[in-house]
Amino acid sequence: TEKFDYLIVGAGLFGAVFAHEAALKGKRVKVIEKRDHIAGNIYTKEVDGIQVHQYGAHIFHTSDREIWDYVNQFAEFNRYTNSPVANYHGEMYNLPFNMNTFNKLWGVRTPQEAAAKIQEQRDAAKLSGQPRNLEEQAITLIGTDIYQKLIKGYTEKQWGQKATDLPAFIIRRLPVRYTYDNNYFNDTYQGIPIGGYTQIVERMLDHPNIDVETNVDFFANKDTYLANYPKVVFTGMIDQFFDYQLGELAYRSLRFETETLPVGNYQGNAVINYTDAETPYTRIIEHKHFEFGKGDADKTVITKEYPADWKRGDEPYYPVNNQENNNLYKQYAALAAQQKQIIFGGRLGQYRYYDMHQVIHAALVAVKAEFDPTK
Template structure:
């Protein structure tokens, strides 16, 4: 194999490693990817009938406060000035999220000031302040009170985890942000936007180099693949961004993930819901949210009589499903520790990305962690 590095996985982590190793360290890099496209879960494409850009693995909004990550991403793409906002439907009403002064005043049919609303929430949250907050429901009530919890958190969380919040660990939520202003920007990062000509063009520019080769449809853990673990590890340095447990053939057990199913529909209207994302609070509605993709790019000339929507359903992943969110149960954490020990013993293999570390990473975090992997590789080369 005439390369200096094999990168497994063409997601944002793998592509960043490949780009930096090729252009900063002058390495010849081969990227192998099991799917038929690059970009990992941030992949997007134009829906063929409407030309509307869709995110095939769930809505992806780029946001970061990390200046070096922002500068790095801007080498390959410009970003639109899209600002993400999310709404939630409860019964026949739509409220803004995250819970803010508009949400509270609409919910209570009042016109409270910021300090009045804060006192209102404090009063209701006091119920569990010093009591038992051993499960998600009690923890949530201790943070925002029962009224807001039952209206906006309980049903959605139950669908998200397929479990009653009373049976979920409190650790699932660390905080529930409540804003006592009318600001309903979903993210509070310094930079936010969508790549002007789509995620896939961004990623293609990253690997536009003679020193980077891409091999699609190549599962590194399948012995039948041209480039696989058995004919690579030990012969050339590897950065592996696939699932950690699969690398070790699930020798000490499977790490659990949640997955999403998407029900896609082309609807005969130029605007289905007036915004990109509406969550559904009621447990009686089986899906979590509806994404209408045209709203991510209001600057584009999309058809006026059709729109693309996807309804998102959450469930526990089986081994053959796409892993989306780590469950991170006590058992998972125990298994993870053993895989981390095994990973440390694997010479010449660096584990990275959300699957290789079993951590939820936003895109900017995936880039930042890839840049750290490259720094480590650079340090080894100069020793």
């Protein structure tokens, strides 16, 4: 049988970057993926000429020139700029909170008028001392109107808990912009890969030294894998790897409902957040707007994103990085450090809410530690 130097568990961005770099160094790499496709959560699929983001809206953004150059080897990016819109009971507001938002809310026209209005609302709330929960924290930062219309319902849906039961630290700061700029990110580089994200991972894995198998779960044959591969890169859940022996880490899950509609343009924007408490989904994505209306002129594909509790067996989309879970993760990380055969990486392996640019960076750091440890 063929001999491999590395087994990579998970064909997401972390696993793919590591596999690609190892292959370039002459190593033979086996990649196993439990889903029926590669690319993890950045997976996109063409439907009616439209690139559909199968696991939620993904916008690439970074200020790191090296990461931007790195990812551009694998795809050409368009100039998409993330500028989401909020729908609160049919009232539409620009995000992030900026002069357009303040003007629509209060009729104010200048940064001075907006700042005065926010201060007036903070004062009226008469909160003093340390905020005791997320609601008090948000009102302290931004006042009641924005909290009630744009933060409360969305956050409660996202976490499945009342804002008054959520800890204040979840909102350390709120980006407030006293300009009419709707660009959500401050990063230097931003865009969507023309032709979708899947090609990025496809190209990373397209090397004679790399062998990829989908529909294969590491845990179906854990002991055999560990016996047969000198080195393993594991990008699944770290608590599952250790059989939950110290307890379960918490995650949030999501449910996506995708449909094709017989209209050319459904909502006029790629992302609309539903910030009221009653609408059960948090946002609707209209995929064609990521590529400036590409695809069929009479059709569009939309996805509703529903937040969901997580239990074993569900997809763990978000780590819940509160104190308790971070402490538990640290204990798992200490166990992981003793396993010299295994590199734990990525969003689930490191229990960190990594964005794409951060996961590429983390993978390149792991590559360096593995192949070039003295530099």
